[in-house]
Amino acid sequence: MNRWRALIVLGTAQFLMVLDASVMNVSISQLVEDFDTEVTAIQAVITLYTLVMAAFMLTGGKLGDMFGRRRVFVVGLAVYGVGSGLTAVAPTVGVLALGWSVIEGLGAALVLPALAALVAGAYRGRDRAVAYGVIGGLAGAGIAVGPLLGGWVTTYLTWRLVFAGEVVLVALILLLMRWVPPERTPPRRTRLDTVGVVLSAGGLALVVLAVLQSGTWGWVEPRNPPFTVLGFAPTLYAIALGVGLLYAFCRWERRQEAAGHEPLVSLDLFGNHPLRSGLATLFNQNTILLGLFFVIPLYLQVVQGLDAFETGLKLLPVSVTMLIASMCGSLLLRIASPRAIVRIGLLVLLAATLWLMTTIGPELNGASFAGSMALLGLGMGMLASQLGNVVQSSVAERDRSEAGGLQYTAQNLGSSLGTALIGAILIGALAGSVTSRIESDPRISQAVAGQATVHIEAGLSFIPADQLSATLAQHPEIPPAEATAIVEHYQDAQIEGLKTAVFACAAITAAGLLFTHRLPRDRRPAPTPGD
Numbered sequence: 001m002n003r004w005r006a007l008i009v010l011g012t013a014q015f016l017m018v019l020d021a022s023v024m025n026v027s028i029s030q031l032v033e034d035f036d037t038e039v040t041a042i043q044a045v046i047t048l049y050t051l052v053m054a055a056f057m058l059t060g061g062k063l064g065d066m067f068g069r070r071r072v073f074v075v076g077l078a079v080y081g082v083g084s085g086l087t088a089v090a091p092t093v094g095v096l097a098l099g100w101s102v103i104e105g106l107g108a109a110l111v112l113p114a115l116a117a118l119v120a121g122a123y124r125g126r127d128r129a130v131a132y133g134v135i136g137g138l139a140g141a142g143i144a145v146g147p148l149l150g151g152w153v154t155t156y157l158t159w160r161l162v163f164a165g166e167v168v169l170v171a172l173i174l175l176l177m178r179w180v181p182p183e184r185t186p187p188r189r190t191r192l193d194t195v196g197v198v199l200s201a202g203g204l205a206l207v208v209l210a211v212l213q214s215g216t217w218g219w220v221e222p223r224n225p226p227f228t229v230l231g232f233a234p235t236l237y238a239i240a241l242g243v244g245l246l247y248a249f250c251r252w253e254r255r256q257e258a259a260g261h262e263p264l265v266s267l268d269l270f271g272n273h274p275l276r277s278g279l280a281t282l283f284n285q286n287t288i289l290l291g292l293f294f295v296i297p298l299y300l301q302v303v304q305g306l307d308a309f310e311t312g313l314k315l316l317p318v319s320v321t322m323l324i325a326s327m328c329g330s331l332l333l334r335i336a337s338p339r340a341i342v343r344i345g346l347l348v349l350l351a352a353t354l355w356l357m358t359t360i361g362p363e364l365n366g367a368s369f370a371g372s373m374a375l376l377g378l379g380m381g382m383l384a385s386q387l388g389n390v391v392q393s394s395v396a397e398r399d400r401s402e403a404g405g406l407q408y409t410a411q412n413l414g415s416s417l418g419t420a421l422i423g424a425i426l427i428g429a430l431a432g433s434v435t436s437r438i439e440s441d442p443r444i445s446q447a448v449a450g451q452a453t454v455h456i457e458a459g460l461s462f463i464p465a466d467q468l469s470a471t472l473a474q475h476p477e478i479p480p481a482e483a484t485a486i487v488e489h490y491q492d493a494q495i496e497g498l499k500t501a502v503f504a505c506a507a508i509t510a511a512g513l514l515f516t517h518r519l520p521r522d523r524r525p526a527p528t529p530g531d
Contacts (some may be wrong), residue, residue, distance in 0.1 A: 005179040006122045007131050010115050011138040012173055016166060017108055018139045021049065022146025023162050024100070024292070026311045027154045029301045034247045035093045039302075039426075040216070043294065045097050045417045050290070051208045051333055052105030052413035053112070055201035058265050061405020068122075068187045069114040069401060070221065074177060078366050081170035083107055088163035100163075109408075116404030120392040129389050133329030136384035140527070149313025159308075185397055190278025193256060196264030199249035204413060206242030210235045211420040214428070230300050265402050274394040275403065276516035279410040280406035281342060284512035285383045286414030288349065290424030292356075292376070294330065295501045298426075302464050303494055304364050307397050317370045318377035329389070339387045339519035345382030346512050352376035353506035360498050362491065390519060393397070425504050430497035435490035444482050447502025452486060453476075465491050 024031070024046055029043050064072045083103030090096040123131040153161050210217075217225035218233040229237050256263040270276050300311045325345075332341050352375035359369045388407065395403045435456050438449050465487050472483040 003127075005124075006181055007119070007134055009173055009176045009179050010119055010122075011116055011135055012109060012169070013473065014135050015138045015142045016173075017078075017112060018170055019143025019146045019149075019162075020100070021046070021290075022142060022164070023154075024049075025151030026147045026151045026297050026308045026315070028297055030154050030159060030308055031096075031424075032249060035096070038091050039092055039421075039463070040461060043419060043423050045093065045101050046294070047208065047416050047423075048097060049103035049105050049207060050412045050415035050419065052102055054409050054416055055204045055323065056106060056109040056197075056409075057113060057409040057412060058200055058402075058405045059197050060109040060111075060408075060423075061117075061401045061403075062192060062264055062531060063110065064114045064401040064404070065188050066190055066192065069117050069183055070177070070180060072110050073103055073114035073180075074174060076107045076114065077170050077174055078107075080104050080107030080111060080168050084163045084166040084170065087120040087402035088160045088167070090160075112408040113401055113404035116388065116392055117400035118180060118183075119388075120400050121183055121185075121397065121506060128393065131154055131332045132389035132392070133327060133385050133487045135328060135388055136386075139326065139384055140213070147312035148309075149312070149314040151307070151309035155210075155307045155309035156320025182207065186446050187261070188398075190262035193262065193264040195252055196256070199245050199252060200264065201241045203245030203249060204416075206238050206245065208413070208420055210238035210242065211417060214424040215374075246447060252281070265405065269395065269402060269406065272394055272518055273518040274390055274405075277515055278394065279406055280515035281383065281519070282387050282391070283406060283410040283414040284335065284508060284515065285380065285387070286411045287421070288353075288508055289380060290415040291505050291508075292353070292418075292419035292502070294419045294423055295426060295498060295505075296356075297429035298462055299360060299498050300364075303362075303491075303498070314369065316372065317374040318380070321374045321377030322381040322384065323377075325378050326384045328381075332382070332385060337519075337521045338390050339516055339521050341382055341386050342512060343516050343521055344417060345379045345386075346509055346516070347379075348375060348382065349379030350506055350509045352379055353502055353509060357499050357502050357506070360416070360495060360502065362495065386519075392519075401429040421503050422504060425499040426497050427435060427460060427462065428497075429500035430462065430493050431456050433493035433496045434460070434490050437493060438486060441485055441489065443485045448478055448482050448486075455516070462494065462497075463509075465494075 001291055024042075028039060028042050029039075031045075032039055035041075060072065060076070080103075083099045083106075086099030086103060087096060088099075119131050119135060120128060143284075150159065150162055153159060213225075214233075214235045217235050219224060219235050220232055221229075222228045222233040225233050225235075228235060250267060251265040253265065253267050257266065257268075296315070297311050300306045300314055301308070306314065329341075336344075352372050355368070355372040355375060359372055361364050391403055391407045392400060435453055438444055438452050441449075444452075468490055469483065469487050472478055472486060478486075
């Protein structure tokens, strides 16, 4: 039993990181009400959290190499605890973003790369495969407990208690750090590549910010941007600038290596085919997962009118099956290779998203929805059971912090883009559908249709139909019959937008199969240099 004590500590930390985001996702409606804001503002807070982690994960991995993984893990947990405490008492959306998105995000950027490396350093061979299966399972448990616990606390008490409880959990983990064995490799005392930090963080931030704002700014034709570039929306220009900064980052890292300096990340790692394939699949997995976990709560809460606890109950099937499938990772390796398991997981995930599309409608089909959720969790769990071990077991001991940084950068960049891209697709499809429906309805006068189009182009929110009805009632120039027709079209457009967003997730899932051919084909855990 003593050999698994380290896993208890590290697994609890992994559970804590996942719990956070899942609580936020089911509390969207309550957060909008508490802070008197809009869904898009909470979407921005959620995206900023994963963006901060993605932007600084490479830096967190390098700091683990420089100062020791255990030490950076401890410091990161302390920072995370401070952020959780501030989030628990946040009076405004701005303070919420500072405590949760920024401070907790920076703490997680220190914790997660060190966590991945510490798990790999504490276990070898089959034990390592078991350990990463458990880590994946605890991530699934976070997703399982998050919606249910967060939903219950949000509905009957307050979501703030979850973050206060996180402070207590952080303190407990810190007290048990003696269970984590010392590292086998000493820290590498080098200088931090600050230019690389700025270039990588700036590039990632610009790309995700542009995708997040595309629903408001427009992709090409300006919708409601703060400025235009040569008469066009700034979205594609911001993406191009971000890609340019990432290209400059790669060139800078090559120059650092050529000059004999320590880079932020060794680009030679990308020549490692299993590592590269594992990272691409992790990115794909989190893009789908966070995209769906942004869309589905909106469907349940805004369209169906469920509260946060009821939403958590509806999401329970995906959570339970993901937990079970994740925990069975080492057992699955006895009958199939990591590549086969991941491919089957993606196919199961594809079937689940297509099934989910058929369940989205004005009325909730409880049995069919639960079945699609259970299948979704099964596919996600199969991926989670393999990918962490694939990434860490494909590199030598000295490269594990960098691999951990890349691993969680891929995951959190996928999370950021999943929330931002799928959210933008949802709002874009909603706006396009409701505009065309209103303009083609003979019951609605041209004057009212034109006025509605102007408001839609200025920015459309995903709100309950009764809220839209109340807003229209405040405009006496809109006849009641025309207001009723607009609300009907808005409800139909919501369903169409949700289905479009889920279909986009299905397309991303299918594309993910293209990146799996370099995953390991051997069922036995591969020895890595330094083990």
